[in-house]
Amino acid sequence: MKVLGYGTPSTSDLLVPLSFEREDLRDGEVSLNVTYCGVCHSDVHQVHDDWDNSLYPCVPGHEIVGEVTAVGDGVTKFKIGDLIGVGCMVNSCQECDYCREGYENYCQGPKSCTLTYNGPKKPDGSNTYGGYSTHMVVREEFGVTVPDTIDPKYVGPIMCxxxxxxxxxxxxxxxxxxxxxxxxxxxxxxxxxxxxxxxxxxxxxxxxxxxxxxxxxxxxxxxxxxxxxxxxxxxxxxxxxxxxxxxxxxxxxxxxxxxxxxxxxxxxxxxxxxxxxxxxxxxxxxxxxxxxSLIGGVKETQEVLNLCAERDIKPEIKIIDIEEINDVFELLRRNSDHEFRHVIDMASLHERAGQLTSEAKQVKTPVRGEVVGR
Ligand SMILES: [Zn+2]
Ligand SMILES: [Zn+2]
Known part of the structure; x- marks a missing residue:
C-alpha cells in the first residue's frame, strides 16, 4: 500500500512529505486510517539521531489513534470500523515469559519488541514507520480498544x-x-x-x-x-x-x-x-x-486508557496541522515548549494527500537486517 507520511530523509533535514510503501496486510494484522497522532519528545530525539540508532528516512509518531480499514486472516480482536489506539510497539515474539505476562516492552525474544518507528519488522527486517502518516499496519495484539466515552483526540498521548x-x-x-x-x-x-x-x-x-x-x-x-x-x-x-x-x-x-x-x-x-x-x-x-522503566505493556496501555475514560482524565492538548510539525519540533528541542502535548489532526494530511503525494519525495524502506517478532 502506498502511504503518505511526514518524516526526515536524513539526520539534518526538516520533516517533509514522504511517499513510501507499507507492506501488505499479513495474517493477524490490521490496517488503520490514522486520525490523530500525538507528538512525543522521543519523535524529536529519533529524527535527530540523538540515540545513535536512527535509520533514514525516519517517520516518527507512536501516539496513534485510527479507524480499522482492513483486517488480515485470523484477526479476532478487531473488525473494520473499530477505533483503535497504537502506542510504541507493533510486534514482539509473543512467546517469551515477558510477552506472555503482558510486558511485551521487555520482550526477551531474539531482538526484543519491534518499535512503532525505527524498529525492524518481519518478514524482511525492514525499518518501521510511525504514525505521522495516513495509514498504519499493526499486529492485532498491539492495538488497544478505544472506549466510547473518550474523545479520540485525547487517545494518542495516553498510548505513550x-x-x-x-x-x-x-x-x-x-x-x-x-x-x-x-x-x-x-x-x-x-x-x-x-x-x-x-x-x-x-x-x-x-x-x-x-x-x-x-x-x-x-x-x-x-x-x-x-x-x-x-x-x-x-x-x-x-x-x-x-x-x-x-x-x-x-x-x-x-x-x-x-x-x-x-x-x-x-x-x-x-x-x-x-x-x-x-x-x-x-x-x-x-x-x-x-x-x-520503558513505556508499558499492551495490557497496561489498555488499563490506563480505560482508567482515563472512566475517570475523565485527559491530556492537555494543542491540536496542530501536520504543516506545523517542524515548528513544534523546534520548540521541543529548545525546551521552550509551554504546551503539555501537541496532537496532529491527521485530517490535515488526509485532505491534502492527493496534492502532496505527487509532490512528496518517494523513499525506499531500508532493511535493518534484523528480523524480529512474528
Ligand atoms: Zn513517546
Ligand atoms: Zn517476547
Missing part, C-alpha cells in the same frame, strides 16, 4: 505519555496516601500528576517553569515546587515515596535525592542519553534506588 508513567506506578506499587513526586511536567509529567491523583496519592510536582505553576495545580498537583529554589526544595525534604523523573535530556539528580524518604525509588523514564549525574552519598545513606 500516560502508559510510560503509569507502568512504574504499578510496578513500584504506589499506594493510596503515599506521596508521588513528578520531575518535569510536560507530556509525561502532566499525565503522571493526574494518574497519581487517580490512584489516591498526594502529588508533588517539580518543575523549572515558574509560568506553569498554576496550570500544574489545575491538573491536581497538591504542591508545585520550583526545583531551582532551594527553600522550596527544603520544604519537601524526605517527603517523597516514589519519584518519576520524566525529563527527556541529561540532568542532575543531586538536588532530588534529599526529597526522597528512606527506602524509596527514583524512576528514570525520559532520559536514555546519559545516566543522571549525582553524588551517591545520600543514596547510600538512605537506601534510595535509582531505577529505569
Amino acid at each position: 505519555a500516560a502508559t510510560t508513567v503509569y507502568a512504574p506506578m504499578l510496578h513500584w506499587k504506589l499506594e493510596q496516601g503515599q506521596t508521588l513526586g513528578v520531575l518535569g511536567v510536560g507530556g509525561l509529567g502532566h499525565m503522571a500528576v493526574q494518574l497519581g491523583k487517580a490512584l489516591g496519592a498526594r502529588v508533588v510536582a517539580f518543575t523549572g517553569h515558574a509560568d506553569k505553576q498554576q496550570a500544574i495545580r489545575d491538573l491536581g498537583a497538591d504542591r508545585v515546587i520550583i526545583h531551582t529554589d532551594e527553600e522550596q526544595m527544603k520544604s519537601v525534604e524526605k517527603s517523597i515515596d516514589l519519584l518519576i523523573d520524566t525529563v527527556p535530556y541529561p540532568h542532575e539528580l543531586d538536588k532530588l535525592l534529599p526529597v526522597m524518604k528512606t527506602d524509596t525509588t527514583i524512576v528514570v523514564v525520559g532520559n536514555f542519553i546519559e545516566f543522571p549525574k549525582f553524588v551517591p552519598g545520600p543514596m547510600v545513606f538512605e537506601r534510595i534506588q535509582i531505577a529505569g
Whole structure:
C-alpha cells in the first residue's frame, strides 16, 4: 500500500512529505486510517539521531489513534470500523515469559519488541514507520480498544505519555496516601500528576517553569515546587515515596535525592542519553534506588486508557496541522515548549494527500537486517 507520511530523509533535514510503501496486510494484522497522532519528545530525539540508532528516512509518531480499514486472516480482536489506539510497539515474539505476562516492552525474544518507528519488522527486517502518516499496519495484539466515552483526540498521548508513567506506578506499587513526586511536567509529567491523583496519592510536582505553576495545580498537583529554589526544595525534604523523573535530556539528580524518604525509588523514564549525574552519598545513606522503566505493556496501555475514560482524565492538548510539525519540533528541542502535548489532526494530511503525494519525495524502506517478532 502506498502511504503518505511526514518524516526526515536524513539526520539534518526538516520533516517533509514522504511517499513510501507499507507492506501488505499479513495474517493477524490490521490496517488503520490514522486520525490523530500525538507528538512525543522521543519523535524529536529519533529524527535527530540523538540515540545513535536512527535509520533514514525516519517517520516518527507512536501516539496513534485510527479507524480499522482492513483486517488480515485470523484477526479476532478487531473488525473494520473499530477505533483503535497504537502506542510504541507493533510486534514482539509473543512467546517469551515477558510477552506472555503482558510486558511485551521487555520482550526477551531474539531482538526484543519491534518499535512503532525505527524498529525492524518481519518478514524482511525492514525499518518501521510511525504514525505521522495516513495509514498504519499493526499486529492485532498491539492495538488497544478505544472506549466510547473518550474523545479520540485525547487517545494518542495516553498510548505513550500516560502508559510510560503509569507502568512504574504499578510496578513500584504506589499506594493510596503515599506521596508521588513528578520531575518535569510536560507530556509525561502532566499525565503522571493526574494518574497519581487517580490512584489516591498526594502529588508533588517539580518543575523549572515558574509560568506553569498554576496550570500544574489545575491538573491536581497538591504542591508545585520550583526545583531551582532551594527553600522550596527544603520544604519537601524526605517527603517523597516514589519519584518519576520524566525529563527527556541529561540532568542532575543531586538536588532530588534529599526529597526522597528512606527506602524509596527514583524512576528514570525520559532520559536514555546519559545516566543522571549525582553524588551517591545520600543514596547510600538512605537506601534510595535509582531505577529505569520503558513505556508499558499492551495490557497496561489498555488499563490506563480505560482508567482515563472512566475517570475523565485527559491530556492537555494543542491540536496542530501536520504543516506545523517542524515548528513544534523546534520548540521541543529548545525546551521552550509551554504546551503539555501537541496532537496532529491527521485530517490535515488526509485532505491534502492527493496534492502532496505527487509532490512528496518517494523513499525506499531500508532493511535493518534484523528480523524480529512474528
Ligand atoms: Zn513517546
Ligand atoms: Zn517476547
